[in-house]
Amino acid sequence: MAVGIKIRELCFSYGSQEVLSEINMVVKPGDFIGIVGPNGSGKSTLLKNMAALLRPTRGAIEINSTGIEDYKRLELARLIALVGQDQQPGFNFQVEEVVYTGRYPYKERFRPPAGVDRQAVERAMYLTGCYHLKDRDLFSLSGGERQRVFLARALAQETPVLLLDEPTAFLDMGYQVELLQLLQGLNLREKLTVVAVMHDLNLASRYSRKLVMLNRGKIFARGSPEEVLTRDHILEVYRTEVLLEPHPMGGPPQIIPISPPTGRKGRERGRKIHVIGGGGSATGIINQLFLKGLTPSAGVLSIGDSDWVTARRLGLEMVEESPFSPIGLEQHRKNLGLVADASLVVLAPLFLGPGNLLNIEAALWGLEEGKTVLVLEPSSAGRRDFTGGPGGKLYQRLVEGGALLMEQFDLEKIDALLATGAG
């Protein structure tokens, strides 16, 4: 049976504390929706409302166009199963007995367990990998094993909709992936509708087709994982800065928190640093500055080279040039603009060819304009010069013009420089 859920203007309060406000959400048959959001944002409360364990303070939940409150309890239990967060066993049943309790919505006629019940129970235990536990006492199981037993009980309920509250919370990595793949398989093959609160954003984005992000009891964002899990959204809602990296095997990007998190105190905006690099020479420098809470600009970088990838990943302001093309005048002009805005210009130890001489010209121009220019690895400049002369001369002028020279990029020293009022 196809079951759709419509949530309209739902508000919910525990006493006087409003925990959910104005939630509008549609669950269509066959959906796989992940609900994400920080601790206390109302995820569990939303799920409990959808399972009719809690009653909305205002607004409505409709199951197939009928108000959820109009369903009899057992009738609803044949449509929607819930695996709660941190579910505690009431009694020390054996595993198989617990899974059998999932069959309660079908016991209206007080019949003894029938073949269909046994089949459902055995299948559920088999799918969730707890068949071998069937004679064990629930209290003797680990948190992860128990979690699988409660999932088995929900699957034995054979409902078209499954609500899960942090189903992978106590599971090790292998079981996390296995469980989500199991749910994905049931979703794809048997059209099981899945709504899962998920605490791990990477798993949420990998397995959900749609995401809903809650923040302080409101829907903050919804859509595809890529639409919802942006750096800006995560920064605002989780107050943590992250990188989004392509997963090497495809699929949605991986979310990597940056440590130490700069999100809470915010990125430094005051001091401006412009890094001139290319070909990977500036990647370490840019990353170190970024981790320090500084947001450098960068230029002129060839589209696709590793410095360009670094700058783009961090969302830096940068000047880019087509691959394998010499720096054009337009790009050079933009680069000078960023140099002009900066208080410190860092020249990375780049390889010099006729195509990127203008990068050195830009640094030299900065120096002449009175900027602090830091030249890195000056001792190897000769070995990095493939211009047949002009590159070396420009380096010479930088040195003579009073650029700061540094063999190894050293943030402490730069801090000292900045503290003494560079630029």
Ligand code: ADP
């Ligand atoms: P989440 O699952 O996103 O962590 P919850 O839905 O569990 O959030 O909780 C949302 C808010 O409601 C929190 O501030 C929490 O403290 C509060 N809350 C949860 N359950 C109760 C309850 N039974 N009584 C009072 N407040 C509660």
Ligand code: MG
């Ligand atoms: Mg919760």
